[in-house]
Amino acid sequence: MIKIIQLEYFIAVVDNNSFTKAADFLHISQPSLTATIKKMEERLGYDLFYRTTKQIQITEKGIQFYHHAIKLVQNYKQTMEKMYDLNLSDTPKIKIALLESTSQWMSQVLARHHAEYEDQRYMISEVHDMNEVTDSLLNFNHHVAISNEEIKHEHITSIPLYKESYVLLTPKDEFPRKQSMSIENLPLIVPNKGSQVRKHLDDYCTRIGIHPNIIVESDRFETALNYVHRGMGYAVLPRVYYQSYNARDLDAFEIKPKMIRALYINYLKKRQHSDNVKSIIQYSKEYWDI
Incomplete structure (x- = not known):
């Protein structure tokens, strides 16, 4: 089993094009780094680098492995950041997908919300493609999403706000x-x-x-x-x-x-939303006098 830290070592070698420079960057010894990469190659069953006395060159399979390694490390760090967020507070970030044209009135809704929930933090994204809006809710990437079309999906509640x-x-x-x-x-x-x-x-x-x-x-x-x-x-x-x-x-x-056009506020039915999230939905409805 290859570990995340081994992937980070491999990425450092590729980025620096040198075992010596990568070892300095990682603050480890060069023999230790070389041994780690060698073990990775043995477990993978193919070479990641061509080695000569003067230089190293990444193999074709090494290039493909590098791209996968980058994605895996990025996903790992993003996941750990989310886990860390949970430890920082009992109230995780509320993630909202907006349309650019709705940011002004939503800022007023969030200002009211934050006055009541002072410890709450928010992550705001602009998502304009309807398929992306739907997927972001179904994949738990956003708690609430604003769209200018009704989302007709059995697992999503889509409430009209205004025309x-x-x-x-x-x-x-x-x-x-x-x-x-x-x-x-x-x-x-x-x-x-x-x-x-x-x-x-x-x-x-x-x-x-x-x-x-x-x-x-x-x-x-x-x-x-x-x-x-x-x-x-x-x-x-x-x-x-x-x-x-x-x-x-x-x-x-x-x-x-x-x-x-009509504007809708959307959320996932099967997700157990906190009172903080529910209140944003309610404040949005009250803003438009629904």
């Missing part, structure tokens, strides 16, 4: 004020393929029979707004995000015909 329209964000005073605008033929700045917002936009354009003139695709709304400021095009974003600091100096127009 909002999409808006077209333009530079200040570029267009005369009016109630709504069509996005047809306009140069657009939109999220990348795979995001929930992009899926909504593509479905919308297909439904009303237009071909969007996409100039820039971006992972983040904040980046999209930078291109709007530069005059490269107009961003299609959720209305709630327009209330954020980054968008307040732009104009927002309702899109004609309307483009609307």
Whole structure:
């Protein structure tokens, strides 16, 4: 059986391309390191390195083993960090998957939550792909996830929070004020393929029979707004995000015909959630007056 520390020794040799330098880095003797690698090779049944009097070279199998070793060590360290977190506190981190557009109101929810649960810590991630959101809940990677589509899965509870329209964000005073605008033929700045917002936009354009003139695709709304400021095009974003600091100096127009989405808060049914987690769900519902 090969141990994690042996994998770390092997990685150090590869990274330093030298047994001597690796031994210095690991603060062990070179003969001890050499013996460890030799034992690994005997157990594996193949050589990890070609050795000459002047240099070492990693073998093809050694390269493949190196990639696996990196992943194993990283997974081990991540697992130990999570175990350490459990020992630090009786209240482990609450892990929440958000959409970029929901971070503003969720920060208010968490501020209220933290005022009541002062020892609570949080880990916030942005997850925009619906499949990733679902998998993260099913694999216990997140306690709670926000999505802009209902998750229809027998093991997941998906609660609607609110509905909002999409808006077209333009530079200040570029267009005369009016109630709504069509996005047809306009140069657009939109999220990348795979995001929930992009899926909504593509479905919308297909439904009303237009071909969007996409100039820039971006992972983040904040980046999209930078291109709007530069005059490269107009961003299609959720209305709630327009209330954020980054968008307040732009104009927002309702899109004609309307483009609307619903936001959901999701959690795994079979997971035994603490009162701390349950209260975040409740506070989110209360924020939107549900």
